[in-house]
Amino acid sequence: MKILYSTSEAVPFIKTGGLADVAGSLPIALKEKGNDVRVIMPLYSSISKEYKEKMKKICDFNVDLGWRRQYAGVFSYTYNDVIYYFIDNEYYFKRDKIYGEWDDGERFIFFSKVIALLPKILSFKPDIVHSNDWHTGLVPLYIKDFSKGDPFYKDIKTVFTIHNLKYQGVFPVGILEDVAGLPIEYYIDDGVKFYDNVNFMKAGIVYSDALTTVSNSYSEEIKYPYFGEQLDGIIRENEDKLVGIVNGIDCTKYDPATDKALSENYSIETLHKKKENKSALQKLFNLPQREDIPLIGMVSRLESMKGLDLVSHILDELLQEDIQFVLLGTGDKKYENMFNNFSEKYPDKLTSRIYFNEKEAHLIYAGSDIFLMPSMKEPCGISQLIALRYGSIPIVREVGGLKDTITHYSQYTGQGNGFNFKNFNAHDLLFTIKDALSLYTDREKWKRLMINAMNSKNDWEKSSIEYIELYNHTKDK
Numbered sequence: 001m002k003i004l005y006s007t008s009e010a011v012p013f014i015k016t017g018g019l020a021d022v023a024g025s026l027p028i029a030l031k032e033k034g035n036d037v038r039v040i041m042p043l044y045s046s047i048s049k050e051y052k053e054k055m056k057k058i059c060d061f062n063v064d065l066g067w068r069r070q071y072a073g074v075f076s077y078t079y080n081d082v083i084y085y086f087i088d089n090e091y092y093f094k095r096d097k098i099y100g101e102w103d104d105g106e107r108f109i110f111f112s113k114v115i116a117l118l119p120k121i122l123s124f125k126p127d128i129v130h131s132n133d134w135h136t137g138l139v140p141l142y143i144k145d146f147s148k149g150d151p152f153y154k155d156i157k158t159v160f161t162i163h164n165l166k167y168q169g170v171f172p173v174g175i176l177e178d179v180a181g182l183p184i185e186y187y188i189d190d191g192v193k194f195y196d197n198v199n200f201m202k203a204g205i206v207y208s209d210a211l212t213t214v215s216n217s218y219s220e221e222i223k224y225p226y227f228g229e230q231l232d233g234i235i236r237e238n239e240d241k242l243v244g245i246v247n248g249i250d251c252t253k254y255d256p257a258t259d260k261a262l263s264e265n266y267s268i269e270t271l272h273k274k275k276e277n278k279s280a281l282q283k284l285f286n287l288p289q290r291e292d293i294p295l296i297g298m299v300s301r302l303e304s305m306k307g308l309d310l311v312s313h314i315l316d317e318l319l320q321e322d323i324q325f326v327l328l329g330t331g332d333k334k335y336e337n338m339f340n341n342f343s344e345k346y347p348d349k350l351t352s353r354i355y356f357n358e359k360e361a362h363l364i365y366a367g368s369d370i371f372l373m374p375s376m377k378e379p380c381g382i383s384q385l386i387a388l389r390y391g392s393i394p395i396v397r398e399v400g401g402l403k404d405t406i407t408h409y410s411q412y413t414g415q416g417n418g419f420n421f422k423n424f425n426a427h428d429l430l431f432t433i434k435d436a437l438s439l440y441t442d443r444e445k446w447k448r449l450m451i452n453a454m455n456s457k458n459d460w461e462k463s464s465i466e467y468i469e470l471y472n473h474t475k476d477k
Contacts, residue, residue, distance in 0.1 A: 304333025
């Protein structure tokens with residue numbers, strides 16, 4: 001099967017969130033199963049020179065955006081046997097950041113139109129064009145529109161994946177004709193219209209042939225107003241084509257037995273070596289180096305959706321316990337200041353690092369005993385899957401992908417791989433943490449729980465098969 005996988009970011013080239021992890025690992029899993037998978041993404045100026053030097057220019061062409069005519073250069077690079085196409089246009093992609101620019105609407109209209117045009121230019125006709133989140137939400141619409149006058153596009157089917165419904169790409173209505181060059185006929189309630197604007201995420205939902213989210217629970221949740229971000233109605237209208245497929249992780253990248261970011265590598269068979277990473281983490285974060293104390297870790301964007309209001313309510317009480325707490329992440333100043341204040345108040349118990357560093361993140365996964373994710377909403381979550389891989393026990397709220405991947409531990413049966421709580425309530429979180437701290441004192445049971453966690457299967461094997469089945473079903477419609 002031929003698949004063109006379109007994304008605004010992908011590891012190892014550039015990353016701001018979980019989409020990059022998925023786009024960097026799912027295509028590889030699909031390729032390993034015999035599919036011809038090619039990935040297309042922007043050639044951002046911030047992509048490392050290490051990769052740019054290996055890219056080869058294969059063609060260029062012009063793209064009409066209303067009255068504008070913009071250059072699109074196409075560079076190719078093969079990574080892990082997958083061909084990547086990088087779209088070059090310095091006006092759009094030579095920026096200090098990849099999102100949050102004043103002309104994001106125009107930038108990603110350009111990228112989406114290039115995605116739709118490129119198969120014909122390269123004489124590579126995919127069975128499936130798979131687009132992700134609002135940045136490529138117009139791709140299904142472009143392909144539908146092109147198919148009306150060009151037989152090349154007639155049999156190309158589209159899949160659109162919602163990674164996070166909160167971010168939708170909403171822009172003034174004039175952008176539809178003036179920049180995108182699409183007929184105003186699509187500006188209807190059952191089309192791209194969103195109040196008095198156009199919504200790129202909505203375009204992907206409506207005009208794709210198949211619609212997916214990144215966990216089964218999230219696919220059900222977004223049909224209701226609390227999770228639906230004002231799109232629950234249109235999602236219900238399209239629920240017959242909606243499927244939830246949980247994300248996996250790249251288990252070669254996230255492997256405590258080989259991870260070069262760790263102080264000491266370890267596995268289930270050498271689990272006692274994990275403590276060396278705890279000691280290294282404590283030293284790095286200027287905490288007392290104690291093997292016996294439970295260490296809680298968080299690696300997170302600092303925003304309300306991550307459940308940080310719950311954490312702020314219970315942190316004073318939690319820090320009365322004999323624990324340590326480390327945080328790595330940036331975001332809302334309110335939460336940055338909150339963690340910094342607690343760090344000053346409890347210097348021997350809590351350390352906050354208000355930045356992101358990939359190596360330090362890996363050390364937190366390996367060195368922490370408990371990993372905290374009390375999210376208000378969580379489409380899938382990658383961090384809890386990585387924590388499981390490293391034997392750090394997740395404490396999560398039963399929501400979205402957290403509900404699908406974390407099973408509450410029972411000390412009576414020995415089953416489960418973490419701890420969870422249901423209600424978005426600060427003291428429910430506190431009581432769940434205290435349950436985990438209580439179990440931590442029983443070293444044998446805690447070790448069994450760590451083994452359960454590390455034995456959790458969260459690679460792409462099962463999910464990639466589900467995607468292939470979805471592609472085949474969509475192709476044959």
